Amino acid sequence: MKIEKIVLRRMQLELKEPFQTSFGTQKEREFFIVEAYSKDHVGYGECVVNSRPLYSEETVKTAWHIAEDFLIPALYSKGEINHPDEVSEIFKPFRRNNMAKSAIEGAVWDLYAKENNISLAEALGGTKKQIEVGISIGIQESPEKLIETVEKYRSEGYKRMKIKIKPGTDIEMLSEVRKKYPNIAMMADGNSAYTLDDVELLKELDALNLTMIEQPLAHDDIIDHATLQAQIKTPVCLDESIHSLEDAKKAIKLGSCKIINIKIGRVGGLTEAKKIHDYCAEQNIPVWCGGMLESGIGRAHNIAITTLSNFTLPGDTAASSRYWAEDIINPEVVVTDGVIIVPDQPGIGYEPVVELLDKYTLELKEYENEALTV
């Protein structure tokens, strides 16, 4: 596979509703898209970074810089790529910057699938024809508003409710929802807003029958999470703390979690995501696919990885219409009764609409593979 050109597009989409987590409120989504061109096809990847380094240390600017000055030149210096698994090896000398790496690797995976006339899910070894999804609900201003929101998504059929919490907006809010809906699958996401000083409060979660508590403690911790897991029955799920297969191995060994949220961008790409999936399957650790408020392109990648067999819990890949007045792909991602039908067209299976890409593009830069033209 010869990559002749890569295009980066910095884009911005307006969220239908602000999304509040323990680290801030988001009204618009700035990100960038990677287009990787061979002679006959285009592969698409999404860089799921944010404008500000709040969820992780990367930003749109740092990721663009890493992509432009290191990753694209490294990829071009290798000449031909036989399989997308090679991309993470090429990027290995550069430390971290996982979301930048993942964006380019994702475009190469899509291109590879298209060149081979298979779906991305198939290229990854996924077998599911449809996937179940839940929804991530931002912090709401009152229990009434939260219940109203839960009711809306429950009636749409989402398979589990994930509710964002932070100190002061947690047990009481969750208890109200549980009282109203004794049987729904429900979990909470702390986004690192708690410490071990909050153990007594976190123990109260056990009475609420949550599927899991996601990343309650520090973003860079796996030690305190093990201490916490030993004291609560609710399974701990790690998000922010897991950046690689190595991190997953250590967290599992220490007992820091019983479940792992795999985000393709956070772990540096689909190849690493698949390795974590495979290892967790061996260890009987269920995984699910998290979200980063992606556009349709990132959403399509999430759907493809979720077709692997150990993605046994519903992920956060909600419908396009939950986030955007208009997504940039055709068709949009549709969720019916909490289920997405996995597309079987080549590659990501959703076609980015050029006019819509152009409409929301703030900046575009092309990188020709000079080595191929001389």
Ligand SMILES: O=C(O)CCC(=O)c1ccccc1C(=O)O
């Ligand atoms: O709907 C989604 O894409 C998931 C939303 C979500 O929970 C999230 C969104 C942005 C950053 C971090 C997180 C998270 O999972 O912690």
Ligand SMILES: [Mg+2]
């Ligand atoms: Mg999370």
